[in-house]
Amino acid sequence: MDALGSLLDGFRVALLPLNLALAFGGVVVGTIVGMLPGIGPINAIAVLIPITFAVRMAPESALILLAGIYYGSQYGNSISTILINVPGTASSVPTAFDGYAMTRAGRASTALATAAIASFVGGTLSIFGLVLLAPLLARWAIRFGPAEYFALMVFAFAALSGLAGTAPRKAVASTGLGLLLAAVGLDPFSSVSRYTFGQIKLLDGMDFVVVTIGLFAVSEVLQMLETAGGGAAVAGVGRVMHNVRETLVVGWSMLRGSVIGFLVGVLPGAGGTIASFLAYTSEQRLVDREGTFGKGDIRGLAAPEAANNAAATGAMIPLLTLGIPGSGTTAVLLGALLGLNVKPGPLLIERNPEVFWGLAASMYVGNLLLLILNLPLVGLFAAVLKLPRWSLFPGVAALSFVAVYAVNGSALDLVLMTGFGVLGYAMRKLGFPLAPLILGLVLGPLAETNLRRSLALSGGDWSVLFSSPIAMGLWVLAAASVVGPVVLGSKVRRAFEAS
Amino acid sequence: MKRIVLCRVNITAFRRWLAAAVALAACWSPASRRGWECIAPANPGGGWDLTCRAVGAALDELQVSPGSVRVTNMPGAGGGVAFAHTITLRAADSGLIVAASPSTTLRLAQRQYGRFSERDVRWVAALGAEYGVLAVARDAPFQTLGDLVAAWRADPARVISGGGSAVAGQDHMKILLLAQRAGLNPRRIRYVPFDGGGEALTALLGGFIQLFSGEASEIEGQLEAGNVRILAVLAPERLAGLLAHVPTAREQGIALDWITWRGFYVPGRISDAAYRRWVDALTRVAESQIWTDARDRYGLQPYFLAGAEFRVEVERQVEAFRTMSREIGLIK
Numbered sequence: 001m002d003a004l005g006s007l008l009d010g011f012r013v014a015l016l017p018l019n020l021a022l023a024f025g026g027v028v029v030g031t032i033v034g035m036l037p038g039i040g041p042i043n044a045i046a047v048l049i050p051i052t053f054a055v056r057m058a059p060e061s062a063l064i065l066l067a068g069i070y071y072g073s074q075y076g077n078s079i080s081t082i083l084i085n086v087p088g089t090a091s092s093v094p095t096a097f098d099g100y101a102m103t104r105a106g107r108a109s110t111a112l113a114t115a116a117i118a119s120f121v122g123g124t125l126s127i128f129g130l131v132l133l134a135p136l137l138a139r140w141a142i143r144f145g146p147a148e149y150f151a152l153m154v155f156a157f158a159a160l161s162g163l164a165g166t167a168p169r170k171a172v173a174s175t176g177l178g179l180l181l182a183a184v185g186l187d188p189f190s191s192v193s194r195y196t197f198g199q200i201k202l203l204d205g206m207d208f209v210v211v212t213i214g215l216f217a218v219s220e221v222l223q224m225l226e227t228a229g230g231g232a233a234v235a236g237v238g239r240v241m242h243n244v245r246e247t248l249v250v251g252w253s254m255l256r257g258s259v260i261g262f263l264v265g266v267l268p269g270a271g272g273t274i275a276s277f278l279a280y281t282s283e284q285r286l287v288d289r290e291g292t293f294g295k296g297d298i299r300g301l302a303a304p305e306a307a308n309n310a311a312a313t314g315a316m317i318p319l320l321t322l323g324i325p326g327s328g329t330t331a332v333l334l335g336a337l338l339g340l341n342v343k344p345g346p347l348l349i350e351r352n353p354e355v356f357w358g359l360a361a362s363m364y365v366g367n368l369l370l371l372i373l374n375l376p377l378v379g380l381f382a383a384v385l386k387l388p389r390w391s392l393f394p395g396v397a398a399l400s401f402v403a404v405y406a407v408n409g410s411a412l413d414l415v416l417m418t419g420f421g422v423l424g425y426a427m428r429k430l431g432f433p434l435a436p437l438i439l440g441l442v443l444g445p446l447a448e449t450n451l452r453r454s455l456a457l458s459g460g461d462w463s464v465l466f467s468s469p470i471a472m473g474l475w476v477l478a479a480a481s482v483v484g485p486v487v488l489g490s491k492v493r494r495a496f497e498a499s
Numbered sequence: 500m501k502r503i504v505l506c507r508v509n510i511t512a513f514r515r516w517l518a519a520a521v522a523l524a525a526c527w528s529p530a531s532r533r534g535w536e537c538i539a540p541a542n543p544g545g546g547w548d549l550t551c552r553a554v555g556a557a558l559d560e561l562q563v564s565p566g567s568v569r570v571t572n573m574p575g576a577g578g579g580v581a582f583a584h585t586i587t588l589r590a591a592d593s594g595l596i597v598a599a600s601p602s603t604t605l606r607l608a609q610r611q612y613g614r615f616s617e618r619d620v621r622w623v624a625a626l627g628a629e630y631g632v633l634a635v636a637r638d639a640p641f642q643t644l645g646d647l648v649a650a651w652r653a654d655p656a657r658v659i660s661g662g663g664s665a666v667a668g669q670d671h672m673k674i675l676l677l678a679q680r681a682g683l684n685p686r687r688i689r690y691v692p693f694d695g696g697g698e699a700l701t702a703l704l705g706g707f708i709q710l711f712s713g714e715a716s717e718i719e720g721q722l723e724a725g726n727v728r729i730l731a732v733l734a735p736e737r738l739a740g741l742l743a744h745v746p747t748a749r750e751q752g753i754a755l756d757w758i759t760w761r762g763f764y765v766p767g768r769i770s771d772a773a774y775r776r777w778v779d780a781l782t783r784v785a786e787s788q789i790w791t792d793a794r795d796r797y798g799l800q801p802y803f804l805a806g807a808e809f810r811v812e813v814e815r816q817v818e819a820f821r822t823m824s825r826e827i828g829l830i831k
Contacts, residue, residue, distance in 0.1 A: 324697035
């Protein structure tokens with residue numbers, strides 16, 4: 001009841017004309033920035049921070065603007081992912097699996113609308129979580145030590161076996177390649193360089209954006225070049241609205257995606273990527289009876305999109321209640337808060353209620369604005385696909401180069417991206433799935449540091465990995481997601497044979 | 500009819516989008532640059548980034564710089580990418596400053612920037628500082644540094660320390676130096692690295708580590724909430740404000756300071772006149788009210804060294820870090 005009253009006060013803050021305008025401005029800028037892969041919300045926020053200081057903006061107003069950019073960019077990101085298979089961040093990679101497949105199947109408008117609605121659902125539900133559970137979840141996040149993180153990574157890898165499809169060996173090989181790429185760079189513990197061949201630019205390892213855009217976008221363009229000729233790139237774009245049955249089906253997917261995304265987002269360091277991958281793989285585990293995932297299944301789009309946005313909100317919890325940034329973007333927000341003289345930490349809700357509740361309320365408003373803004377524009381965005389091939393594909397290629405160069409301003413990245421494009425093309429031709437590679441690359445360093453960290457803490461005693469209930473629970477889940485389908489699969493087969 | 504119109508609108512939209520992308524990328528590329536530039540050798544949000552942005556804004560507001568100062572984020576190799584970039588590609592660029600801190604000098608001391616040394620660039624000024632802190636959880640058995648040292652002496656393996664830097668990084672060095680100054684063998688002290696001070700602090704709160712090594716600003720929120728206690732600040736004198744009641748390490752009989760200064764270097768081959776202009780410009784910033792306000796806002800303490808004085812301090816620091824790293828066995 002108390003929370004509800006405070007939230008009403010929050011709405012009073014959020015609905016002030018200035019704050020409403022800032023939320024609107026923030027989500028518009030965020031959407032645009034999110035659509036342009038490689039630039040990302042971090043840069044947009046970093047550029048705006050000094051401006052908010054200069055005009056002496058109230059902390060809650062500044063935070064409303066900056067957070068608007070943050071979750072607005074999650075919307076924008078899905079647009080370029082769905083339309084042209086250019087995921088701007090690692091966390092939108094799962095969106096590409098079924099989102100881009102839907103575009104290829106002539107259902108781009110449906111995909112865009114689903115993404116917008118899923119983002120809205122994920123964003124809105126997770127704000128409920130933020131409001132009701134923030135202090136509780138902050139305490140939970142603290143209990144999550146290196147051993148628990150490692151178990152979570154193992155679970156994510158195990159769930160990945162769902163992505164393996166018909167070629168499990170090839171999926172394992174692809175994961176291994178991803179892990180190998182993840183090893184490039186400085187050893188996270190001792191700062192010794194690994195596989196850098198004297199290249200100083202490789203010391204920080206492979207940038208996700210470079211690998212992702214190379215593997216997905218560039219190889220896609222290469223593949224498209226095989227089919228010569230003019231005409232539009234895809235047959236059609238489909239309708240915007242769902243029918244009743246679809247709405248029900250994706251509703252559950254969005255709900256599940258939101259819960260997973262929110263919980264994983266709360267964990268500092270785990271972040272949106274694991275959230276959206278986990279949401280995708282577990283959704284596939286649960287509902288993919290006909291093997292339609294990856295071929296344009298609307299549920300495979302709704303779950304990770306909802307998870308993505310829910311994770312962005314979840315990441316605000318450790319930031320606001322512990323003063324601990326859970327992701328790169330929230331780290332920038334932390335800098336902004338300090339500069340605005342708001343100390344994030346356990347006392348923030350008491351001391352700056354207008355900041356916490358105003359932000360929460362403005363996130364409701366902002367998500368609604370995004371939905372209102374994006375649904376009517378779906379047709380406009382999708383019309384990009386009506387461009388003839390000869391202009392669309394060079395455009396995608398050019399955009400890929402610009403995006404990758406924008407990340408670090410490094411020419412080496414362009415060479416790497418092209419190399420990954422060729423690799424991706426070869427892998428597609430040979431039937432190796434691309435997604436496990438990305439997951440290996442993303443999870444590899446996290447799994448490595450957390451394993452080494454837990455062993456460093458325990459003095460080399462491996463039993464530490466199984467020492468807490470949370471860790472045990474995750475191990476059981478991991479085992480179940482590997483063994484489960486095998487057992488269930490054979491049961492189903494037996495049932496078939498019996499009938 | 501309607502369809503054709505829609506299509507035209509969208510080609511324009513798509514072109515604009517591409518044009519915007521190209522324009523934005525151009526803003527990021529070094530080739531198109533004029534005027535003054537500050538390179539933050541890390542991603543947005545960290546100390547170096549804030550140093551560049553705050554000092555850049557002050558230079559602009561005081562009208563010392565020709566127009567606003569552009570901030571370029573050049574992450575990589577703990578500042579190594581920016582260091583190499585400055586020396587190899589911008590050696591005579593008189594419009595460039597690069598943010599630095601003891602993290603820079605420590606890496607130089609441990610030769611992590613390859614063949615480059617602190618003498619390949621020119622050190623301009625340091626404009627503020629943070630001080631190191633050593634903290635424990637609220638219910639920890641240690642009340643003073645003395646208690647901690649006694650526990651270490653009894654069994655070094657029982658106390659696990661952690662911080663936001665890698666092995667041999669700043670947070671690890673603080674712990675090792677403390678042990679060394681207390682007469683213990685630093686090689687037996689356990690340290691676990693985390694990804695940034697925030698994660699290390701979470702591990703302290705969660706009971707995974709017993710001793711946190713970091714900066715005062717990282718811990719103030721938790722300190723106010725009463726979740727952590729600070730055993731000592733590593734400053735020559737007690738700090739003002741929230742940490743006024745926390746004794747220094749010196750007060751507790753261990754002569755250890757850790758000053759995380761925020762400063763700048765410029766390319767090594769610019770003219771003496773250009774170098775002096777930078778020293779004057781940053782001195783004017785340091786003396787301004789605008790900077791004092793910004794410094795307080797970011798939780799930095801007053802600290803100022805410029806010109807030759809700063810260069811001497813940097814060289815002394817690199818030498819000291821090198822000797823220490825060798826003694827502790829971190830480098831050969």
